[in-house]
Amino acid sequence: MNIQSISQNATVYIYDSIESYLTNVFFIEHESKIFIIDTFCGSESMEPILNRVNSSLNNKEVVVINTHFHWDHVWGNCSFKDRNIISHEMCRELLNESWEMQINENKKYIMGIAEKHLPNITFKEKISFYNEGIELFHSPGHTADSISIFDHNDKILYVGDNLEKPIIYVENADISTYINTLENYLNYRPRKIVAGHTLDLTEQDILNTIEYLKGLSTGKEMYFESEYMREIHEKNLSVVNKG
Incomplete structure (x- = not known):
C-alpha cells in the first residue's frame, strides 16, 4: 500500500x-468531519485508515x-459499524442482493474480515455537506447505482x-x-x-471516454x-449488445 x-x-x-490494477481509497479531513470514500477489501485493509481516525485529537465525525x-469498494464497511455509511439507494439494494455472490466469486481477495454491512443513509439525487463543501450526486455509468463526489473547496x-x-x-x-x-462532470x-x-485524470480523459x-x-x-484493452472492449460490447 502507498x-x-x-x-x-x-x-x-x-x-x-x-x-x-490498483485500487484507491480516499480520505478527506475537515475541521469537524472526516470523509472516507470506499472501503476496499475488508477489515485488514482499513486498519491504516482506522489508526488515523483514532489518532484524531478532536474526535471528528x-x-x-x-x-x-x-466488492472491492465495500468489503471494509464492517470496520465502520458505528459510523454513518452513505450510498445511493440502489447501491444498498444491489449490495444486499449480491453480497453472497460477490463473496463466493472473489473470496480470495478478502483482507481480514468482510462481514455484510450495508449503508445506513441513502439518497436518490444529491446530498450535500455545506459546511465542508462536499457534494454527493447520482452519476449512473459504470453501474446504475454509481455516485460521484465533488469537493467544492x-x-x-x-x-x-x-x-x-x-x-x-x-x-x-x-x-x-x-x-x-460524463458531460455533467464537465459542468463542475x-x-x-x-x-x-x-489518479491524475483530466477533462480530456472525460471527452475521450465519451467518444469511446x-x-x-x-x-x-x-x-x-x-x-488487455481489446479483452475489456469485447466484454463491454457484450454488455451493450445484451442490453
Missing part, C-alpha cells in the same frame, strides 16, 4: 493486492461513502469507476445515461479528477494497442 497527498485536506491510500456496490472530482485508464469497464447497458453523466470544471483505480462510449453504442470499429 499513501499520497492529493491536496491539503485529501489523501489517497493506494492498494496493490488485486492483480492487474466520520462519514463513509460507497461509490457503488462492487479543492475543486476535486471523485468519480468512482466511471473513469478509468487505459479503458473503462461498462457494466450498465444504458450508454446514453453514461454519456450524460474540476481542477483535479480522481477515480477508484486511476459513442463508438461502443454504434458498433464502430476501434483499434486498441494492447490485448
Whole structure:
C-alpha cells in the first residue's frame, strides 16, 4: 500500500493486492468531519485508515461513502459499524442482493474480515455537506447505482469507476445515461479528477471516454494497442449488445 497527498485536506491510500490494477481509497479531513470514500477489501485493509481516525485529537465525525456496490469498494464497511455509511439507494439494494455472490466469486481477495454491512443513509439525487463543501450526486455509468463526489473547496472530482485508464469497464447497458453523466462532470470544471483505480485524470480523459462510449453504442470499429484493452472492449460490447 502507498499513501499520497492529493491536496491539503485529501489523501489517497493506494492498494496493490488485486492483480492487474490498483485500487484507491480516499480520505478527506475537515475541521469537524472526516470523509472516507470506499472501503476496499475488508477489515485488514482499513486498519491504516482506522489508526488515523483514532489518532484524531478532536474526535471528528466520520462519514463513509460507497461509490457503488462492487466488492472491492465495500468489503471494509464492517470496520465502520458505528459510523454513518452513505450510498445511493440502489447501491444498498444491489449490495444486499449480491453480497453472497460477490463473496463466493472473489473470496480470495478478502483482507481480514468482510462481514455484510450495508449503508445506513441513502439518497436518490444529491446530498450535500455545506459546511465542508462536499457534494454527493447520482452519476449512473459504470453501474446504475454509481455516485460521484465533488469537493467544492479543492475543486476535486471523485468519480468512482466511471473513469478509468487505459479503458473503462461498462457494466450498465444504458450508454446514453453514461454519456450524460460524463458531460455533467464537465459542468463542475474540476481542477483535479480522481477515480477508484486511476489518479491524475483530466477533462480530456472525460471527452475521450465519451467518444469511446459513442463508438461502443454504434458498433464502430476501434483499434486498441494492447490485448488487455481489446479483452475489456469485447466484454463491454457484450454488455451493450445484451442490453
